[in-house]
Amino acid sequence: MRRVVCPGSFDPITNGHLDIIARSARLYDEVVVAVLINIEKSSLFTVDERIEILEAVTKDYANVKVRKFHGLLVDFCRERGVRIVVKGLRAVSDFEYELQMAQMNARIGDVETLFMSTSPVYSFLSSSLVKEVARLGGDVTDFVPPIVAERLRERLIESGR
Ligand code: PNS
Numbered sequence: 001m002r003r004v005v006c007p008g009s010f011d012p013i014t015n016g017h018l019d020i021i022a023r024s025a026r027l028y029d030e031v032v033v034a035v036l037i038n039i040e041k042s043s044l045f046t047v048d049e050r051i052e053i054l055e056a057v058t059k060d061y062a063n064v065k066v067r068k069f070h071g072l073l074v075d076f077c078r079e080r081g082v083r084i085v086v087k088g089l090r091a092v093s094d095f096e097y098e099l100q101m102a103q104m105n106a107r108i109g110d111v112e113t114l115f116m117s118t119s120p121v122y123s124f125l126s127s128s129l130v131k132e133v134a135r136l137g138g139d140v141t142d143f144v145p146p147i148v149a150e151r152l153r154e155r156l157i158e159s160g161r
Helices: 015-027 047-057 073-080 092-109 127-135 146-158
Strands: 003-008 030-036 064-069 084-089 112-117
Touching: 003 015, 003 073, 015 030, 015 084, 015 112, 030 047, 030 073, 047 064, 047 146, 064 073, 073 092, 084 092, 092 112, 127 146
Parallel strands: 003 030, 003 084, 030 064, 084 112
Antiparallel strands: none
């Protein structure tokens, strides 16, 4: 069984992330979407909210699972017997840090990182920019799945923006 992990913060998932997950699901038998529990970084959505959203938007992909993890990504991979991590690369600016992480993960965990080029229609997208546009009253419906646009609206209204 060929399995891969697609890790990230997904706060929240964008159409760019979903494109990488969907393309991975066509290439591999199973895709584990791994959501980082990061208590040091403040997030808009809790890990459980992010998982619920990810499960909703990947429900049509029978071979995609969503799990949370803390600590090292390589430990999460080892516990599940997965040796391949798939990451989306948007631009050269992503490359330096991603390469460093890939090389560290290969060294400490014997995990290979495969980079998938982001579709050009999503290359400018990031969770933080989507949050900023939404917070400032912009329309994000082209950039995120409908459930995310809805949750962003609710969360920003709750927090008084
Ligand atoms: O969506 P993000 O925030 O760019 O995802 C980054 C993520 C979660 C893939 C990365 O921070 C990660 O793997 N964190 C787990 C901790 C870890 O393994 N650190 C060592 C990296 S070499």
